[in-house]
Amino acid sequence: MPQGQPESVPDDGLTTRQRRNRALVMVHTGDGKGKSTAAFGMALRAWNQGWPIGVFQFVKSAKWKIGEEEAFKTLGELHETQGIGGPIEWHKMGSGWSWSRKAGAEADHAADAAEGWVEIKRRLHAETHRFYVLDEFTYPINWGWIDIDDVVETLANRPGSQHVVMTGRRADPKLAAIADLVTEMGKVKHPMDAGQKGQRGIEW
Amino acid sequence: MPQGQPESVPDDGLTTRQRRNRALVMVHTGDGKGKSTAAFGMALRAWNQGWPIGVFQFVKSAKWKIGEEEAFKTLGELHETQGIGGPIEWHKMGSGWSWSRKAGAEADHAADAAEGWVEIKRRLHAETHRFYVLDEFTYPINWGWIDIDDVVETLANRPGSQHVVMTGRRADPKLAAIADLVTEMGKVKHPMDAGQKGQRGIEW
Numbered sequence: 001m002p003q004g005q006p007e008s009v010p011d012d013g014l015t016t017r018q019r020r021n022r023a024l025v026m027v028h029t030g031d032g033k034g035k036s037t038a039a040f041g042m043a044l045r046a047w048n049q050g051w052p053i054g055v056f057q058f059v060k061s062a063k064w065k066i067g068e069e070e071a072f073k074t075l076g077e078l079h080e081t082q083g084i085g086g087p088i089e090w091h092k093m094g095s096g097w098s099w100s101r102k103a104g105a106e107a108d109h110a111a112d113a114a115e116g117w118v119e120i121k122r123r124l125h126a127e128t129h130r131f132y133v134l135d136e137f138t139y140p141i142n143w144g145w146i147d148i149d150d151v152v153e154t155l156a157n158r159p160g161s162q163h164v165v166m167t168g169r170r171a172d173p174k175l176a177a178i179a180d181l182v183t184e185m186g187k188v189k190h191p192m193d194a195g196q197k198g199q200r201g202i203e204w
Numbered sequence: 205m206p207q208g209q210p211e212s213v214p215d216d217g218l219t220t221r222q223r224r225n226r227a228l229v230m231v232h233t234g235d236g237k238g239k240s241t242a243a244f245g246m247a248l249r250a251w252n253q254g255w256p257i258g259v260f261q262f263v264k265s266a267k268w269k270i271g272e273e274e275a276f277k278t279l280g281e282l283h284e285t286q287g288i289g290g291p292i293e294w295h296k297m298g299s300g301w302s303w304s305r306k307a308g309a310e311a312d313h314a315a316d317a318a319e320g321w322v323e324i325k326r327r328l329h330a331e332t333h334r335f336y337v338l339d340e341f342t343y344p345i346n347w348g349w350i351d352i353d354d355v356v357e358t359l360a361n362r363p364g365s366q367h368v369v370m371t372g373r374r375a376d377p378k379l380a381a382i383a384d385l386v387t388e389m390g391k392v393k394h395p396m397d398a399g400q401k402g403q404r405g406i407e408w
Contacts (some may be wrong), residue, residue, distance in 0.1 A: 008360065013399065016216065022400060024406060029388070029392075032240075032387040032388065033387050034232060034238055034239075037242040037243075037244075037245030037249075038237075038241040038242035038243070038245055041238075041240070041242055041243070041248075041272065042241050044244060044271055045406065046405050047275055048271040048274045048405075048406040050403060051405060059247075066252070067249030067250075067251075067253065068249065069254075070252045071248040071252050072248075074282060075275065075279070078278060078282075084278060086392075087279070109343055119284055130405075131405070132330070140278070155343075163406065164365075165232060179394070180398070180400070181394055181395055182237040182392035182393040183237050183238045183392065184390040184391075184392050185387050186234070187381065187387065187388075188380065188388050190385055191385055196226060196384070199210040199225055199248075200253060201249050201250050201252075201253040201335070204249060
């Protein structure tokens with residue numbers, strides 16, 4: 001997209017430079033494809049800036065989206081070994097988060113999701129990362145596993161310069177209200193409508 | 205997005221496996237953010253599969269989207285030096301394409317765009333890549349610099365297994381008609397509406 005000019009200049013007491021560098025809350029929602037892939041595409045830019053990145057995937061299966069994960073792990077290793085780009089932490093809910101996985105424990109997705117949010121909240125307070133991807137985050141919110149008001153308050157009052165991008169269908173209007181950027185990915189046409197299943201390299 | 209089940213199974217004489225691996229034509233359009241970033245996010249999956257990737261950016265300025273370009277160049281080097289992932293070719297129109305840039309020549313964007321398409325067409329015939337990103341490709345089509353009927357015919361009849369994703373606003377209906385997947389990125393809210401300009405790590 002062209003960088004363009006803003007349509008209006010707000011009376012918020014900020015200089016253009018301060019406003020330009022204000023950290024953003026972003027939401028990718030809608031029924032179409034591209035919500036998560038666009039979030040990971042943005043993370044490439046963040047990596048190239050050398051920013052610490054934290055990815056938190058609220059998915060039930062550890063098999064999902066392995067393509068991005070592998071690519072970013074490779075990029076994260078480049079940071080560690082050669083100092084190129086930024087450091088990357090990649091956490092996937094699956095059957096429990098990596099930081100607390102208990103062998104043989106029964107999966108409790110509601111508890112896992114709540115635990116994931118507590119960890120993200122802790123990191124936002126500590127300014128652990130500069131760019132956060134909360135992938136498929138709208139679902140645990142919509143299922144009542146994570147309190148939307150807590151999310152809104154935490155994001156609105158996060159310290160420092162931390163960008164947060166969230167993905168998932170049916171984003172809560174409260175989330176959209178505090179977001180700086182909301183994109184609705186609309187499904188116009190999808191291969192599954194024509195009887196095609198997902199395939200490697202495209203869906204994962 | 206969950207992998208899910210197709211809504212219907214077409215009577216096209218293909219097995220599920222054949223249908224699953226059918227190469228796709230994809231279009232990311234609409235006025236919202238995320239068209240290109242989602243295309244590059246998909247390219248991460250293709251890279252992880254070891255597929256040869258060709259990126260062709262129909263942009264006028266060489267400064268755009270430098271974040272993705274740097275990240276993919278790094279990934280491409282990993283392929284060359286360590287055999288990880290797939291090979292990447294990244295071409296940007298800017299003031300003439302890399303394969304034909306003439307020092308001191310006046311920029312002729314219409315001729316450059318047409319030349320870019322001729323090269324892509326040649327590569328599609330030769331099956332040079334397995335995953336193509338034609339970034340901002342709708343503009344030279346809409347401006348009449350590239351013939352839409354030629355694009356449609358070439359894509360519909362491309363040999364082998366070559367995925368093609370195209371981005372840009374106002375995709376021609378003929379393009380959408382032959383596409384397997386069309387996503388409309390709708391702008392719900394954008395920081396520029398609130399007087400904020402683009403910033404590093406987010407817009408580039």
